[in-house]
Amino acid sequence: MVARTLFHKIWEAHLVARRIDGREIIYMDRNIVHELHGPKAFEKLRKAARRVRRPDLTFAVQDHTISSQPDRDDTTNPEGTPFLRAQRAGAAEFGFRIFDVGDPDQGISHVIGPELGMVLPGATHCVPDSHAATVGALGALSFGCGTTELEHVLATQVLAMKRPKTMRINLEGRLQPHVTAKDVALHIVGTLGVSGANGHAVEYAGPVVRAMGIEARMTLCNLTVEMGGRSGFVAADETTLSWLEGRPFAPVGEDWNRALAYWRTMHSDEGARFDRDLTIDCSALEPQITWGITPGQVIGIRDSVPASLGEEASDQHAFTKALTYMDLQAGEPLQGLKVDRVFIGSCTNGRIPDLQEAAAIVRGRKVAEGVVAMISPGSTIVRREAEALGLDTVFRDAGFYWAESACSMCAGGNGDRGRPGERVISTTNRNFEGRQGPGVRTHLVSPGMAAAAAIAGAIVDVRQLAEA
Amino acid sequence: MQAFTTATGAAVPLLEDDINTDEISPIQLARKLQPDYRKMLFMRARWDDKGEPVPSHVLNQPQFQNPAILVTGANFGCGSSREAAVWALLANGISCVVAPSLADQFRENCLQNGVLPITLDKASFATLAKRVVDADGAPFTADLESQTLSGPGGDPIPFAIPAAERLVLLEGLDDIGLTSKHLPDIEAWEARTAAETPWYQNARDGRIP
Numbered sequence: 001m002v003a004r005t006l007f008h009k010i011w012e013a014h015l016v017a018r019r020i021d022g023r024e025i026i027y028m029d030r031n032i033v034h035e036l037h038g039p040k041a042f043e044k045l046r047k048a049a050r051r052v053r054r055p056d057l058t059f060a061v062q063d064h065t066i067s068s069q070p071d072r073d074d075t076t077n078p079e080g081t082p083f084l085r086a087q088r089a090g091a092a093e094f095g096f097r098i099f100d101v102g103d104p105d106q107g108i109s110h111v112i113g114p115e116l117g118m119v120l121p122g123a124t125h126c127v128p129d130s131h132a133a134t135v136g137a138l139g140a141l142s143f144g145c146g147t148t149e150l151e152h153v154l155a156t157q158v159l160a161m162k163r164p165k166t167m168r169i170n171l172e173g174r175l176q177p178h179v180t181a182k183d184v185a186l187h188i189v190g191t192l193g194v195s196g197a198n199g200h201a202v203e204y205a206g207p208v209v210r211a212m213g214i215e216a217r218m219t220l221c222n223l224t225v226e227m228g229g230r231s232g233f234v235a236a237d238e239t240t241l242s243w244l245e246g247r248p249f250a251p252v253g254e255d256w257n258r259a260l261a262y263w264r265t266m267h268s269d270e271g272a273r274f275d276r277d278l279t280i281d282c283s284a285l286e287p288q289i290t291w292g293i294t295p296g297q298v299i300g301i302r303d304s305v306p307a308s309l310g311e312e313a314s315d316q317h318a319f320t321k322a323l324t325y326m327d328l329q330a331g332e333p334l335q336g337l338k339v340d341r342v343f344i345g346s347c348t349n350g351r352i353p354d355l356q357e358a359a360a361i362v363r364g365r366k367v368a369e370g371v372v373a374m375i376s377p378g379s380t381i382v383r384r385e386a387e388a389l390g391l392d393t394v395f396r397d398a399g400f401y402w403a404e405s406a407c408s409m410c411a412g413g414n415g416d417r418g419r420p421g422e423r424v425i426s427t428t429n430r431n432f433e434g435r436q437g438p439g440v441r442t443h444l445v446s447p448g449m450a451a452a453a454a455i456a457g458a459i460v461d462v463r464q465l466a467e468a
Numbered sequence: 469m470q471a472f473t474t475a476t477g478a479a480v481p482l483l484e485d486d487i488n489t490d491e492i493s494p495i496q497l498a499r500k501l502q503p504d505y506r507k508m509l510f511m512r513a514r515w516d517d518k519g520e521p522v523p524s525h526v527l528n529q530p531q532f533q534n535p536a537i538l539v540t541g542a543n544f545g546c547g548s549s550r551e552a553a554v555w556a557l558l559a560n561g562i563s564c565v566v567a568p569s570l571a572d573q574f575r576e577n578c579l580q581n582g583v584l585p586i587t588l589d590k591a592s593f594a595t596l597a598k599r600v601v602d603a604d605g606a607p608f609t610a611d612l613e614s615q616t617l618s619g620p621g622g623d624p625i626p627f628a629i630p631a632a633e634r635l636v637l638l639e640g641l642d643d644i645g646l647t648s649k650h651l652p653d654i655e656a657w658e659a660r661t662a663a664e665t666p667w668y669q670n671a672r673d674g675r676i677p
Contacts, residue, residue, distance in 0.1 A: 013665075017653040019646050022632035027657055029668045037551075039501060050644070057671050082501045097673075116673075123668055130549040130573060144573060146551040148580035148643070156647050158654060194486055195543040198572055228546065230572050248675050251667035259667045294486055314485050314541060321484075411548075413495050432490045432547060434512050 003269035006235050007166050007201045010141040010266070014124045016158055023160040028143075029123040030057055031153050032109040036064040036413065037128035039086035041150040042094065054157045055096040059118065060087055062101055063108045064413045068376045068403035074101060077415040094154070107379025107405045110134035110347040114218065115381055117247025120259070121236035122266040126153055131347050131429060133202075133224040136233030137217035138240055139266055141201070143231055164230060165275040167200040168268070171208035173283030178462050180357065181216035182349060182427070182446035184208065185223035186288040188280065190298040197229035200276065203268060204234050208282045214243045215351040222348045223429055226295040235267035287462055289334055290431045290444040292322035297431075301449070301461045304333045325433050326441050327421075334443070334459045340422035342373040342454040343436075345403075346410040349427035349447050350378025355386050358451035359394045361465050367399035368457025374401040374416070376408040400454070412436050425453040470582035471640030472612055475564040477536025479600040479608035479619060480526055487540060488547030489574065493556045495548070505559035508552065527560070531605025537564045537617075539600045545574025554581045564610040566617065566627075568593045579633055582640060584610055586617070586627045596625055612638055 004012075016025040031054075033041070038060060045052070052058055065080025066072065074084045084101060091098035099106045105116060109127050113119040113135050121139035126132060132144040143159065153159055171184060189196075202224050209217065217234045224232025234240075241260060244250050251259050286300035299305070307330050309319040323330065344350075344358050355377065367373045375395050377383040383405055386392055392402045408416040410428040412435065418424045420439030427450050431442040445453070448462040455465060493508050507515075514525045521528040527535065538557065544567045545553060554577045557565065564584040578585040588596060599621040600608065608619030612634060616624035635641070662669040 016657045017650045019650070020632075021636050021641070021646060022630070025647060025650055025653070027654070027661075030671060036495075040551075048644075057669075059671075086501060118671060120667060122665075128549060130547065144549040146549050146554075146573060146577040146580060148551060149576065152644050152647065155644050156651075156654065158647060158650075160643065160647050194546055195569060195571070198543070198569065228543070228571060248673050249671060250674070251670070252674055255667050255670075259665070262665060294488075314483070318485060411495050430488075430490070430547065432488050434494060435490050438512060 003271040003273070005166050005268045005272045005274060006139070006203055006233065006266060007141065010122055010124065011163065013122070019160055024163055025158045026124060026161055027158050028126050028153050029120070030059070030113070030118055030125045031157070032059045032061060032113055032118070032125070032127045033150065034064055034109050034127070034129060035060070035062050035083040035087035037147045037150055038090055039083060040147045041128070041154060042086070042090035044151045045094070045154060050155045052094040052096060052154045055094060057157060058096040058154065060091040060096060060098040061109045061112065062087060062099070062106060064407045064411060066101055066406045067414055068406040068408045068416055070404060072101065072404055080414055104380055107381065108347045108350065108407055110218070110222070111350060111378035111382065114138055114214070115247070115379055117244055117250035120244070120250070121240060121263040126159060130225045131222050133229065133232040134218045134222040134347055136221040136224070136231060137214055138244065139233060139236030139263065141231055141233060144225060164201040165199055166203070167197060167229070167276040168203045168205055168274040168278070170206040170277070170279040171204060171282050172206050172279055173208060173281045174211070175208060175282055175285065178448055178466050179285050179287060180446045180448065181212055181219040183285055183288040184282055185220050186290065186295065186298045186444060187285055189223055189226045189295045190288070191280065192227045194226060194294050194296040195228040197224065197227040200229050201231040202229040202233070204232065205268070209234055210237065213353060214240060215353045218351065219348055223295065226429060236263050287446060287449050289449065289459065291326065291328060291334055293325050293431055293433050295429065295431060295444060297322055299334070301335065304331050305329065307331050335461065337423065337459045339371055339425050339453045339458055341418050341424045342371060342450050343409040343424060343426045343428065344374070344447050344450050345376035345378060345408055346428040347378060347407070348429045350376065350382060350405070352382055352385055354427065354447040355382070355391050358447040359391045361448050361451035361462060362398045362400070362455065363394050365398055365455045367454045371454055371457050372401070373399065373454040374403055374409070376403040376416070377405045380405045398455070409436050425450050425459065469580070469640045469642060472563060472582045472584050472637040474609055474611045475536040475584065476607055476609040477534045477561060478532045478605045479537040479539050479603065480532050480535045480562070481597060481600045482526055482538060482540045483597055485541035486543045486546055489545055489550040489553040490547055492545065492553040493550055505552065505556045509556035509560050535560060535562050537566060537608055537610055538562050539566045539597055542568040544570050546571040549573045551577045551581070554578055554583055557583060566596065579636065580643060582637060584612055584637060586610065586629070588625070588627060592625055595622070
């Protein structure tokens, strides 16, 4: 038998046919649609008199434009109202389940998909959202898509794709205390660059990954697209299988037992060849923070803003642009810079272990004067669980705003935004210009680092507060 | 889908790397279900706080008022999988993007909408970029039949594109139509999977009887 990668095992198991234009037709086991793209695709289906071919494998969520305010409804964020209503109308018309405003299981697509057991190891999955790779943490192959591709998968339950190349990133060593999956992910993007994985499906492997819980693996996979990868994943192991057992949509009984046997074969074989095979030692890794306007412009918390990005004119232009936007100087340390706003949440860092990591820093302390600090759990289930654990009290007592589940400040599509010129410390995945509001300066960090910044009122090393 | 054969008009030099879809089509400013895609393109950079055009932006300059080709930096279209980025280009008459490299999802979205995505090697791109800057709005043509970019200042520059993608663009083939020819294959796949690995074909919520 030829040694095969996990990517090839999943891809070949889902390969339906080859089209005349050379693209491969890949079956999608699950399709989760959010309301920013859904309504547009539904409109196109209606115009072409097409139906949704497999409504039983299709799910709708309300996450991008839904307000994060308690007691929210369709009208709390007026900009979202038409999206929320059109999404609901589409789900009713085409006959699939919607996790709507007010549903006890409402949440961000990449959070509730795994949480409810909708995403399974060895499965294919798509979402019209570039962070679809998040759920690759369960050993699934997940693709972000555009609106026209969404219409395609709704109408046919397949995507027509070019086969990506394979890349394995071996994460060696052992993480130091308070260094998390987010720091690893940012470090990888910083190392490979924002287009370093273009055209590749990325498998994360090695002892660092094996030691991570499932939620941490989701954070790691989440940032795959920030280096251009369309899919990122971790082979399922016993950690995955015990995490999945008993979740609402997971198989039960004899199906569960048969699935377990199958899933235990779904890993890259010994000796499998990858188009690129990289090793990164994580032993000396420090908490990371972005200084610029791409997730690849990232440094260790004890480092300073670099002196340049390179020799070429385009590098110098990009460097000046980033420094000007972020109001920073070449060579300047970030520690000590005053912070205006802190956001903890999103599909990157909105799960229970993320909130626990932040709460451990916040407990018994107060948010610094003048800092607006907010937590939006990744799902309504996460919110309830956090409340059962008393985490909301820890955050509220410290002066955090305890919001409802939404994409919230990640993309600012639900009205949660910073003000021009504000410096925001955020657990999200993008620090693009204007992403969190016009003129807002975003630094990406782990939940612990964000919590520490909220308490200190400035950019600090989380380890100073953790050990204080 | 709109077929693509040629695009002729101003070639717009926007020579920055890593321009992301938030810059091309900002989410905060696309708040309507039916937004004005024409106005959306590079909105934050093109219009000031009062909605007045920013004179220094290349697309606001008089010689670029009939653009057809965008010549831009590496990794154009990175970030969100936002098809609005392509629709915003089309609404402004731009049906061809030339860059040293394009983000995967953005490139897919171009192909889905009849926009010709061209990537050139470093040397060819440098040659083209210089000619486009020098031409300052004089028309260029992207011709998919002959696979060339032509305009003032030199010979046509050849470009490569996979034969299958060229065919789809030239014919304006309906993507769903192409796949639908394989409906029997899809059904056969489903039947086989339902028997061999039934948990994938059954997305049942165990809590609901």
